[in-house]
Amino acid sequence: MRLSPKQSTLLVLAVLMIASPFFFPSNYYYRVGSLVFVNAIAVVGIVILTGYAGQISLGHAGFLGIGGYACALLPAHFGLPPALAVVAGAAISGAIAYVVGRPILKLKGYYLAVATLGFGVLVSMVLANEGWLTGGPDGIKVPDPGIRALLEQVGIELTNPQFWYAFCGLVLFIGAWLALNLRESPTGRALRALHGSEVAARTAGIDIAKAKLNAFVISAVYASVAGSLLALQNRLITPDVAGFMHSIELVTMAVLGGAGSVLGGIFGAALLTLLPQVLTVLQDYEHVVLGLVMMGVMIFLPAGLIPSARRLLRGRGE
Amino acid sequence: MSDLLQFLVSGVTVGAVYALVALGFTIIYNASDVVNFAQGEFVMLGGMISVAGVAAGLPLPLAALIAIALTAAIGVALNTFAIEPARGAPVVSLIIITIGASIFIRGVTQIVLDKGTHRLPSFSGDDPIHVLGATVLPQSLWVVAGAVAIFVALWLFFTRTLTGRAVLATSNNRLAAQLVGINTRFVMTLSFALSAAIGALAGVLITPILPTSFEIGISLALKGFAAAMLGGMGNPKGALAGGLLLGLMEALTAGYISSHYKDAVAFFVILAVLFAFPRGLYGSNPVERV
Numbered sequence: 001m002r003l004s005p006k007q008s009t010l011l012v013l014a015v016l017m018i019a020s021p022f023f024f025p026s027n028y029y030y031r032v033g034s035l036v037f038v039n040a041i042a043v044v045g046i047v048i049l050t051g052y053a054g055q056i057s058l059g060h061a062g063f064l065g066i067g068g069y070a071c072a073l074l075p076a077h078f079g080l081p082p083a084l085a086v087v088a089g090a091a092i093s094g095a096i097a098y099v100v101g102r103p104i105l106k107l108k109g110y111y112l113a114v115a116t117l118g119f120g121v122l123v124s125m126v127l128a129n130e131g132w133l134t135g136g137p138d139g140i141k142v143p144d145p146g147i148r149a150l151l152e153q154v155g156i157e158l159t160n161p162q163f164w165y166a167f168c169g170l171v172l173f174i175g176a177w178l179a180l181n182l183r184e185s186p187t188g189r190a191l192r193a194l195h196g197s198e199v200a201a202r203t204a205g206i207d208i209a210k211a212k213l214n215a216f217v218i219s220a221v222y223a224s225v226a227g228s229l230l231a232l233q234n235r236l237i238t239p240d241v242a243g244f245m246h247s248i249e250l251v252t253m254a255v256l257g258g259a260g261s262v263l264g265g266i267f268g269a270a271l272l273t274l275l276p277q278v279l280t281v282l283q284d285y286e287h288v289v290l291g292l293v294m295m296g297v298m299i300f301l302p303a304g305l306i307p308s309a310r311r312l313l314r315g316r317g318e
Numbered sequence: 319m320s321d322l323l324q325f326l327v328s329g330v331t332v333g334a335v336y337a338l339v340a341l342g343f344t345i346i347y348n349a350s351d352v353v354n355f356a357q358g359e360f361v362m363l364g365g366m367i368s369v370a371g372v373a374a375g376l377p378l379p380l381a382a383l384i385a386i387a388l389t390a391a392i393g394v395a396l397n398t399f400a401i402e403p404a405r406g407a408p409v410v411s412l413i414i415i416t417i418g419a420s421i422f423i424r425g426v427t428q429i430v431l432d433k434g435t436h437r438l439p440s441f442s443g444d445d446p447i448h449v450l451g452a453t454v455l456p457q458s459l460w461v462v463a464g465a466v467a468i469f470v471a472l473w474l475f476f477t478r479t480l481t482g483r484a485v486l487a488t489s490n491n492r493l494a495a496q497l498v499g500i501n502t503r504f505v506m507t508l509s510f511a512l513s514a515a516i517g518a519l520a521g522v523l524i525t526p527i528l529p530t531s532f533e534i535g536i537s538l539a540l541k542g543f544a545a546a547m548l549g550g551m552g553n554p555k556g557a558l559a560g561g562l563l564l565g566l567m568e569a570l571t572a573g574y575i576s577s578h579y580k581d582a583v584a585f586f587v588i589l590a591v592l593f594a595f596p597r598g599l600y601g602s603n604p605v606e607r608v
Contacts, residue, residue: 050410058413107592110409111592113353118544118585118589121540122589125581125582126582129579244540245536255414284425284428284429287422287425288422288425290421290422291418291423294414295415298407299415302404
């Protein structure tokens with residue numbers, strides 16, 4: 001039996017997720033693993049926006065911030081259970097993306113970049129400055145969602161990092177599955193068509209404005225969920241999550257791994273999340289190495305790591 | 319009244335720096351269609367290297383000259399090793415390359431120089447001048463005069479010299495410029511050197527007022543980028559107008575509304591301008607080639 005690219009991607013992902021813990025010497029590795037998954041969820045959203053539809057966003061961390069703060073503020077002010085706050089946060093992010101996306105997505109290239117950048121900066125500034133609501137630059141506490149306690153009652157005992165590793169991994173898996181399905185759906189094909197040529201896509205009867213907006217809203221929801229999960233597992237959220245550098249990191253992860261492919265995006269997320277962990281040994285050289293990696297990959301492997309590697313493998317096979 | 323005047327003075331001072339950063343963006347954008355997010359690092363390098371020079375016992379003018387020359391060389395290296403090899407790459411890749419370059423430059427500065435915050439001595443003393451109830455630092459005059467001098471010099475360069483016209487020709491149409499015998503590679507190198515040198519000079523001028531450290535580049539780059547966009551990317555006049563406008567708006571917001579939202583209003587106005595004029599204030603009409 002031959003696997004379709006979708007099935008093979010999901011299989012690789014599942015195997016890696018399940019097999020990795022056997023090599024984890026301590027709980028700390030579960031924690032790093034779940035951070036990888038959280039970033040990867042947001043990056044899958046960027047893959048849909050940038051990789052499928054070819055639109056840039058330098059402000060997506062803003063949606064992470066919205067999702068994260070939703071988990072802190074909605075339970076505190078409206079008594080919403082934290083788990084439901086994730087869903088509510090995603091809905092709010094989606095709604096904001098819908099409103100903001102309409103005018104922003106008319107812009108192209110660098111203009112789109114600066115507009116999304118402005119949006120992200122504004123979100124992070126509001127989060128940092130409205131201390132009465134958000135706790136200011138020091139951040140705000142996030143309640144426990146209580147899922148782990150629920151699992152304990154049915155006899156599944158996990159340490160906190162283990163639980164978040166499993167939970168974020170599951171969410172990532174579902175997110176990747178949805179993104180892969182989207183790729184081959186009429187919506188996904190419309191996105192890829194307008195990536196190739198907007199004029200050609202319009203001629204073929206695609207409502208470009210609507211298709212772009214779809215991609216923007218979907219990717220905002222991914223980012224929001226990632227932000228919520230981050231807030232819930234850290235039990236704390238700070239405005240840094242929504243900052244400019246975080247937006248850049250997300251885009252870099254997506255493009256580094258290969259923006260066109262879900263697996264590439266996830267791989268990029270893993271690489272850039274693990275790199276600083278490894279580089280803490282080098283401390284002062286962290287920025288130097290990160291900068292070199294960013295430049296080097298883009299110059300020598302412009303398609304990203306995974307698509308370039310795939311091409312290499314295929315080239316051998318023939 | 320004197321409040322307003324005070325805000326205008328500080329707005330014009332900061333605005334002049336933004337205008338210079340925006341001008342740097344414009345020069346590189348015109349030559350290569352690249353928005354160079356490492357532009358702010360040039361300003362940082364100008365300040366940091368002069369500080370190191372002064373600390374090593376050099377007289378300030380010499381230290382400043384060395385800083386400007388070194389930064390120009392770094393600009394050329396950026397073009398040769400990072401931008402030229404990636405010619406024709408999509409916008410996202412170019413953004414990541416230049417941001418990577420800016421992180422790299424920041425990292426190297428932090429190792430080679432240091433992580434501290436530094437100030438340069440003012441060029442002509444710290445005694446404020448009183449004008450109509452507002453106080454003006456002599457250094458502010460240096461900043462504004464420096465910016466004016468650069469804009470005039472560049473205008474002369476672009477309109478009166480053969481090399482300057484070659485740069486303009488290249489930015490209009492690279493292929494056509496090549497066909498009439500212009501060395502477009504040299505134009506690229508020259509543009510990066512010029513842009514880096516202008517950034518470094520801005521850094522030298524402003525460091526007596528705003529302390530510098532290895533981290534200041536990124537926010538300057540964002541503001542300069544925003545100013546360039548505000549004026550319309552690729553237009554030197556737009557860079558000047560956008561920079562000054564941004565500086566003034568920030569100062570007035572900080573003065574009359576809230577200093578917390580000083581930076582926010584800049585981006586807010588940019589969003590508003592982009593929605594109303596999707597190509598900036600001085601931008602040309604978009605024509606898409608099919």
